Amino acid sequence: xxxxxxxxxxxxxxxxxxxxxxxxxxxxxxxxxxxxxxxxxxxxxxxxxxxxxxxxxxxxxxxxxxxxxxxxxxxxxxxxxxxxxxxxxxxxxxxxxxxxxxxxxxxxxxxxxxxxxxxxxxxxxxxxxxxxxxxxxxxxxxxxxxxxxxxxxxxxxxxxxxxxxxxxxxxxxxxxxxxxxxxxxxxxxxxxxxxxxxxxxxxxxxxxxxxxxxxxxxxxxxxxxxxxxxxxxxxxxxxxxxxxxxxxxxxxxxxxxxxxxxxxxxxxxxxxxxxxxxxxxxxxxxxxxxxxxxxxxxxxxxxxxxxxxxxxxxxxxxxxxxxxxxxxxxxxxxxxxxxxxxxxxxxxxxxxxxxxxxxxxxxxxxxxxxxxxxxxxxxxxxxxxxxxxxxxxxxxxxxxxxxxxxxxxxxxxxxxxxxxxxxxxxxxxxxxxxxxxxxxxxxxxxxxxxxxxxxxxxxxxxxxx
Numbered sequence: 108x109x110x111x112x113x114x115x116x117x118x119x120x121x122x123x124x125x126x127x128x129x130x131x132x133x134x135x136x137x138x139x140x141x142x143x144x145x146x147x148x149x150x151x152x153x154x155x156x157x158x159x160x161x162x163x164x165x166x167x168x169x170x171x172x173x174x175x176x177x178x179x180x181x182x183x184x185x186x187x188x189x190x191x192x193x194x195x196x197x198x199x200x201x202x203x204x205x206x207x208x209x210x211x212x213x214x215x216x217x218x219x220x221x222x223x224x225x226x227x228x229x230x231x232x233x234x235x236x237x238x239x240x241x242x243x244x245x246x247x248x249x250x251x252x253x254x255x256x257x258x259x260x261x262x263x264x265x266x267x268x269x270x271x272x273x274x275x276x277x278x279x280x281x282x283x284x285x286x287x288x289x290x291x292x293x294x295x296x297x298x299x300x301x302x303x304x305x306x307x308x309x310x311x312x313x314x315x316x317x318x319x320x321x322x323x324x325x326x327x328x329x330x331x332x333x334x335x336x337x338x339x340x341x342x343x344x345x346x347x348x349x350x351x352x353x354x355x356x357x358x359x360x361x362x363x364x365x366x367x368x369x370x371x372x373x374x375x376x377x378x379x380x381x382x383x384x385x386x387x388x389x390x391x392x393x394x395x396x397x398x399x400x401x402x403x404x405x406x407x408x409x410x411x412x413x414x415x416x417x418x419x420x421x422x423x424x425x426x427x428x429x430x431x432x433x434x435x436x437x438x439x440x441x442x443x444x445x446x447x448x449x450x451x452x453x454x455x456x457x458x459x460x461x462x463x464x465x466x467x468x469x470x471x472x473x474x475x476x477x478x479x480x481x482x483x484x485x486x487x488x489x490x491x492x493x494x495x496x497x498x499x500x501x502x503x504x505x506x507x508x509x510x511x512x513x514x515x516x517x518x519x520x521x522x523x524x525x526x527x528x529x530x531x532x533x534x535x536x537x538x539x540x541x542x543x544x545x546x547x548x549x550x551x552x553x554x555x556x557x558x559x560x561x562x563x564x565x566x567x568x569x570x571x572x
Contacts, residue, residue: 108229109134109151113144113174114159114190119213123157123190126218130225141170145177148185154232155225156187158207160198172202179206186228190216250297253290255438256431260423264291271418272298277370279355279415280393282422285467288393289353291422296349301389304348307341312357312545320362321378323352330379342375345388355392355415356401357545360408367411390415425462425469432458435466439473447477449485456487457494529564532557 110133114120120137127133136153138144140162156178162170175187189202189210199210208228211221254265271278272295280288289308296306309323321331325340341350352358358366369375370390374383392415401407425432433454440447449457462468472494476485479493513527531550535557539545547557 108132108155108232109136109153110155110157110225111136111138111144111147111153112157113138113141113162113171114157115139115162115164115170116159119159119190122216123221126216126221127225129218130222130229141174141177144174148178148183153185155228156185157190157211158187160189160191160202169198172198172205175202175205175207186231188224188228251294254287254294255434256428257434258423258428258431260428261431264420264422265294267418267420268294269298271295273300274418275389276417277390277392277415278418278420280391280420280422281398282393282395283424283465284395285465286422286424287466288395288422289351291420292349292351292391292393295391295420296389299349299389301348304346304388305344306349306351307345307388308351308353309341310353312354312539312542318541319358320365323362324365324375325377325380327377327379330377334379337377340375340377342369342386342388343377343384347387348389350388350390352390352392354394354396356394356396356398356407357542360406363408363411367408367414370411370414425465429458432469435469436473439470440477443474443477445477445483447473447480447483447485452487453485453490456490460494525564528560532561532564536561 108130110127112120112123112135114123114137117139120139124135124137127135136147136151138147144156144158156174158171158174160171161168162174171189171191178185178187187202187207189199189207190213191199191210192213199207202210209224211224251265251268254261254268256262268291278292278295280291282288292308293306296302309319311319321334321338321340323340323342325343326334326338328334328337352366365375369386373386375386376383398407398412402409402412425435436449436454436457440449457469457472464471476489476493480489482489513523532546535546535549536543539549543557543561544554547554550557552560
């Protein structure tokens, strides 16, 4: 902690220095006048000022007040403590109004009165430092710096994020699965003046329509069966921050109409509520699908698309930015407990992969290699063993192996085809949170076919007479 003592009397500065020397890790600097103090402050920025009000033998002198006023008018936030005499209490009050944070009376000056005041400001300085470090970590994890890469494509993304971060307009983030759309959304939030407010992400594919509506808009007690208490929706939870509607194209049509009205009126109504609430949050949306195709198929509202698509950020696939692959690999590896070293041939091998899962798949490969590799030096042989994508022949072998296991199930289970199909559909619906449209895509059939099969497999059977 660096402290600047401003007092025209050398003896007074010496007394302060002796008392403050009892504190560990304190650097003390002295100035005998306003000019000396200002000259030092131009070169350095102390953590605390100890300032006498009178800085000359002239009884009318109020140099300490002048110094504080000049610092505050210049925008300086360096905390100042007045060190003065009992008969100058009127000037102390004026100093506090001018921007001083505390005072110590020379008439009562002793370590017991001075050191606790200084320690309090030391704690504030340490807290500010910790907050700055936390802010830097957040910025490196979620801000613009978290968007890793030097390619032109990713630089365009960063530039656009910075340009529109403080706007209130909605932003549609488009890109393939695994490209980092939520990372871009968080960078928009952390780069904006809303960074101290919440960031809320809602996955529109994770829940069926009724639950998504309750999750987004909230509900009052008794709004529907099972609503035993009021629940705030994510629009309300976000407050003055940011809400991301992830995979917006999967939102049911009836909710799309409600969302459109919310975006137009900047107000929303929780389920079962009589009054509307103001929407204060900024709305972002993301999708990996061809929205224009969804509009042509009648599965997404064109007017909602235009409302969301005020600004579009397109996140490139990894195949479009392969020059960023070494930076991404090194960044992922640096965050792991085990330090990996990829040789040049290994990097070239990674660059030749198709990466259908994009950056997310690359991160998973790096983490898998860190867990399973015997040596910290990673070569092509290691990657071929641990990161190789199964070939169609391997996949068919695995399917045949599972089929043999399933055929070995006991006869008492009945139709093994029905058992297998029922289990597969059940797992698909469960993993998609009850969203049958998403489950149908996962299985590889359309929703109506999935519903027909599920009803056939789950309908009650008549008991044998």
